[in-house]
Amino acid sequence: MKPLAKSSYAAFSCQRTSSRPGRVDPRAGAGEHEQVPLEITRLHLASLQGLDGRRWPVHGFVVTHPGGAVLADTGVGGPQEWLDDWRVVNRSVADALADLEMSPADIGLVINTHLHFDHCGQNAVFKHAPCYVQRAELSRAERESRELYDWSGFAGARFELLDGDAEVLPGLEVIATPGHTAGHQCVVARGEGGAFDLLIGDAAYTPRIYSDPGSDQLPAGQASDVVVWRDSMRRIRSLDPERVHFCHHTDVVHR
Numbered sequence: 001m002k003p004l005a006k007s008s009y010a011a012f013s014c015q016r017t018s019s020r021p022g023r024v025d026p027r028a029g030a031g032e033h034e035q036v037p038l039e040i041t042r043l044h045l046a047s048l049q050g051l052d053g054r055r056w057p058v059h060g061f062v063v064t065h066p067g068g069a070v071l072a073d074t075g076v077g078g079p080q081e082w083l084d085d086w087r088v089v090n091r092s093v094a095d096a097l098a099d100l101e102m103s104p105a106d107i108g109l110v111i112n113t114h115l116h117f118d119h120c121g122q123n124a125v126f127k128h129a130p131c132y133v134q135r136a137e138l139s140r141a142e143r144e145s146r147e148l149y150d151w152s153g154f155a156g157a158r159f160e161l162l163d164g165d166a167e168v169l170p171g172l173e174v175i176a177t178p179g180h181t182a183g184h185q186c187v188v189a190r191g192e193g194g195a196f197d198l199l200i201g202d203a204a205y206t207p208r209i210y211s212d213p214g215s216d217q218l219p220a221g222q223a224s225d226v227v228v229w230r231d232s233m234r235r236i237r238s239l240d241p242e243r244v245h246f247c248h249h250t251d252v253v254h255r
């Protein structure tokens with residue numbers, strides 16, 4: 001991927017629309033804005049040992065737009081003991097971006113699907129960029145993960161707090177999908193002809209869970225609230241995305 005000219009990022013910022021309350025229906029098209037196809041590139045940011053004893057990849061995603069680039073999830077970070085406990089083989093997000101001939105400065109906007117240490121751990125690399133997260137998720141992190149909250153400097157971070165579904169940029173939306181955590185969100189990125197990709201975050205760890213959310217064999221940690229999580233999975237599946245991309249699995253599920 002070619003680096004994008006810095007000047008284009010200023011234009012990107014100007015195109016940013018304010019988040020809007022209410023429910024986004026990704027099937028309804030990109031609203032009043034001109035639709036520009038978005039391109040998704042997966043970054044391999046780490047691997048860690050899951051609670052099932054297996055190695056799990058950790059992915060972030062760069063979503064490019066003619067005016068700039070967005071990063072969805074920033075990879076692993078936190079106190080060293082956490083990295084040791086999870087047997088993390090970590091990678092700097094800057095190195096991963098360099099593979100795409102990009103640098104952190106090229107990221108104009110960050111989205112965190114949620115605030116677990118393997119999704120927001122390198123947020124501090126992007127201090128220049130606003131970071132879109134659900135208000136409910138920041139509250140949860142402050143309440144339940146005080147160590148991560150403090151370690152990551154969330155109190156001073158440039159969060160743009162969302163209350164439910166929101167359009168972040170033309171063709172780029174987040175949909176509130178609580179259940180894995182109280183403020184989890186997925187990312188919807190539109191391509192050609194109204195089709196859209198879904199960055200599912202941790203709403204489903206694997207394609208198998210995405211395909212069968214009714215299973216009572218959920219892995220540990222998949223749902224903090226199973227009833228709410230199943231509602232979110234019903235909604236996600238009813239949207240029928242063209243492709244689903246996973247943070248902890250390398251397969252992409254096609255419709």
Ligand SMILES: [Zn+2]
Pocket residue numbers: 114116180202
């Ligand atoms: Zn998580």
